[in-house]
Amino acid sequence: MIRMKTSSYFLPDLRDAPSEATTASHRWMLQSGMIQSTVSGIFTWLPLGLRVLEKIKTIIRQEQNAIGALEMLAPTLQPATLWQESGRYDDYGLEMLRINDRHDRVLVYGPTAEEVFVDVVRRCVQSYKSFPLNLYNIQWKFRDEIRPRFGVMRGREFLMKDGYSFDLTEKASKITYRNVFRAYMRSFYRMGLSVIPLQATTGPIGGDFSHEFHVVAQTGESALYYDAVLDDRNVPRFEVSDFQGIYAMVDEKHAPEQCPVPLNQLRVARGIEVGHIFHFGDKYSAPMNAQVFLKEGRKVNLQMGSYGIGVSRLVGAVIEAFHDERGIQWPISIAPFSLGLMHLQESLEPEAAHVYDRLQAAGIETLWEDRPLSSGEKFALMDMWGLPFQAILSEKNHHKGHIEVKIRRTGERHFFALEEFLQWILLQCKEHITLAIIETS
Template sequence: MRLTRYFLPVLKENPAEAQIVSHRLMLRAGMIRQQAAGIYSWLPLGLRVLRRIEQIVHEEQARAGHIPVLMPTLQSADLWRESGRYEDYGEEMLRIKDRHKRDLLYGPTNEEMITDIFRGHVNSYKDLPLTLYQIQWKFRDEIRPRFGVMRGREFLMKDGYNFDIDKDAAIHAYNRHMVSYLRTYERMGLTAIPMRAASGPIGGDNTHEFLVLAETGESEVFYDSAILDLKLGERVVDYDSREECEGIVQEWTAPYARTDETHDAALFDQIPEERRKSSRGIEVGQIFYFGTKYSEPMGAVVVNDKGERVPVHMGSHGIGVSRLLGAIIEASHDDRGIIWPEGVTPFPVGIVNLKQGDIATDGACEALYNTLISKGLEPLYDDRDDRAGAKFATMDLIGLPWRITVGPRGLANGMVELTCRRTGESQEMTPEAAVARLVQIYEKH
C-alpha cells in the first residue's frame, strides 16, 4: 500500500479523552474513531490488525476441529425467556422493540441461540462431538465504557460452544479449547496465563480466564513465575487425543495462577518466595464447562447408544477479539508508539523513501515494493513528499516491526537499511538481502 493512496489519519497531539496507553496510541495511529460512548469505527490500519487477529483465531479453531457459523447480532427475547436469562441479565443487555412491538435484544453472548440451532438439527450421539463457533459483534451496555476498545459496548468476540455426549467428552472439549487458546495467544506474540476464575452469568464450575500481564489490567493477579517459562512453540498437538490435551492443561495449570476473585493466600504462600508474583492482568478470553445448564431447560437432547434421550453436555469459550488489540498494545509499546508482534502487524514492513522525487531512490523503492508484494509481504510504502523525521515518526508510531530506509547515499553503494522497531537496531544490506531476511522472518507467521 502506498501511503499517498491510503487513509492513515495519524494525530500529532495526545487525545485528552484517552486514559491508557493503548487507547491513546490507537487514536494517535489512526486505527479507530469513537462514534458514541464505547462504540468505534475501525479505520484502515486498525481494521487490518483486527483481521489479522481474526485470521489467527480462525486458523487455530480449524486446527482444533471446530466449525464456523455466524449468528445474527439481534436475537428474539423469547429464546432468553426459555433459559430464564432474559429477566436476569440486567441493564447490560440492550433491549429493543421492533415496529411490531416484538422484543429483540442485541446479543451479549449466544448460549441460547446456539442451543436452539443444535436442538433444531441434531438428534443422535452419532453427530457428536460438535463444536460450533463464530466471530461476531456483541453489545453490552456498560454503564461507564472506557479505555477505548478494552471496555467498549459494541465489541468483536469469538464465541464457541461444544456439544458432547457426557461430562468426560465435554471436559476434553474444555481442555482442547484451553490448548487451542494457548496457541492462539502465542501466535499473537502474547503470554496469556490461564487462571481459575469465577463463572458469572454464564454459569458452571469449571472455568478459566486467560490474562495478559499489564499494568493497566482491570484484575489483580497472583501467580507462580514458573508459568512464564511454558511455551507450546512448534509442538504439534493431536487435538483428538484426550490424554495429550489433558497433559498440556495439567502442565499449564500446575503452577499457581489466580485472579483476586479466586485467590487463595494459603496456597499462594506455598510457592517459593522468589517465584511468588502479583501484578495486574487484562482478560483476553475465558472458557467454561457448564454441563446441562442450557440443554435441559431448552430441550437440547440426543439419543445415546442405548436408545435413551439425554441432554447434551456443553461449554462455551470466548476470545475478546477487538479487546486483544488493546491488550497487545498495552503489552508491546514504547515512548514512540506501538510495537506490533510479527503475527498481528498490519503490514509486515514499511518502506521509507528519504528523497521522494529522486529518480534512483523512487526506482529502488518501487522495485522493493513490487518484490515484497510478490513474496506475499505487502509493505506500507511512505511515498509522501515529507521530511525523513516525520516519516520515521509515523513508522514508529504505527509500530510496523521492520522498516527499510532507502536514500541516495546508501544507494550509491547499492545499500538500504533494515531497522528493527523493537530493538532499534539497523543494518545496511542490499535490497535483495533485506527481502530475503524478511521472507525468513515471516516464514513462521
C-alpha cells in the same frame, strides 16, 4: 498492481495525543488512525486497524479449525424469548441492550450466544451420531457498559469469538474443554503474547469449571495471583497438564491464607482478560430441552462448554504489551503491514518503487511512505505505526548500494544489498503471510 502508498491510503494520524485516552493502546489506536470513536464505546475501524483485526480473526479461526471446531454465524440480534427460556433474561440487567421492533416484539443485542447455539442444535439433531459438536462464530456483540473506557478494551460494541461445545458425556465434554484450552494458548502464542491461564469464577455464564486467559500488563483491570513457574510455561507446544496443579487464581478466587505458593514464588500482577472458557454441563441444555437419545435408548441432556475470546479487545491488549514512548511495536503475525518503506530524498522515488514491486512480488505486505515529508516526520510516523521492519532508502546508502533496515522493537539496524535484503525479509516474514493472499485476485 496497486501499491499501498500512504499518499493514497487512508491514514488520518493525529499530531497530538487525544485527551480522552488514558491508556497507551487507546492513545496509539486513535493517534495512528486505527480507529475513530463514533459514539461512547462504539468505534469505527479504519483501514489500518481493520487489518490487525482481520489477522487476529484468521489466527483464531485457523486454530479453531485445527481442533475440528466448525465456524458458523449467529445474528447480532436475538429474540428475548430464548433468554426467557434459559432463565437469563432477568439476570443480565442493564448491560443487555433490549430493543422493541415495529411489532413490539423484544429483541436483544447478543452479549453472548449460548441460547442461540443451543436452539440451533436442539432443532437440528436428534441422534447421538451427530456428536461431539464444537461450533463457533466470530460476531459483533454488545454490552451496555455504564462507563465505557480504555478504547476497544472496554467498549460497548465489540467483536468476540464465541464457541459452544456439545458432548454426550461429561468426560467427553472435558476432553473438548482441554482441546479448546490448547487452541487458545496456541492462538495467543501466535499473536506474540505471553498469556497466563487462571482458574476463574463463572459469573453470569455459570457452570462449575472455568479458566480466564490474561495478558500481563500494568494497565490490566484484574489482579492475578500465580506461581512464578507459569511465566516460563508459555511455549509453542505444550501439554495442558503443564498448567494443571499450578496455582493461578484471579482476584475473586485467590485466598491468601490458603495459597500453597511461598510468597517469594508468588507473582502478583495486573492482567487484561482476553479469553474465558467455561464448562457448565447441562445448565442450558436442561431448561432448554437440548436432549438426545443415546445408542442404548436413554435420553440425556447435552454436556456443554462455552469459550470466548475478545477479538477487538486483543488489538488493545497487544498494544498494551508491545509499545514504547514512540508508538506501537507490532508482532509480525498481526502487524497491519510487515514492513514500512521510505525514501528520504525525492530522487529515490523510482528506486523505492522498484523495491516496493520486488517486495510485493515476494508477498511481503509493505506500506510505502511516499508523501513529501521530512525525514524526521517519516521516522516518527513509522515508529508510531509500529510495523516490525522499516526499510530506509537514502542517497548516502544508495551510493554504497545499501538499503538500511531498522527493526522496530529492538532498534537494531542492518545494511543490505537489495537481493540480500529480499532474502532476509522473506525469512523473517514467511510464516506470517496470510492477509495478502486473500486481498488480491
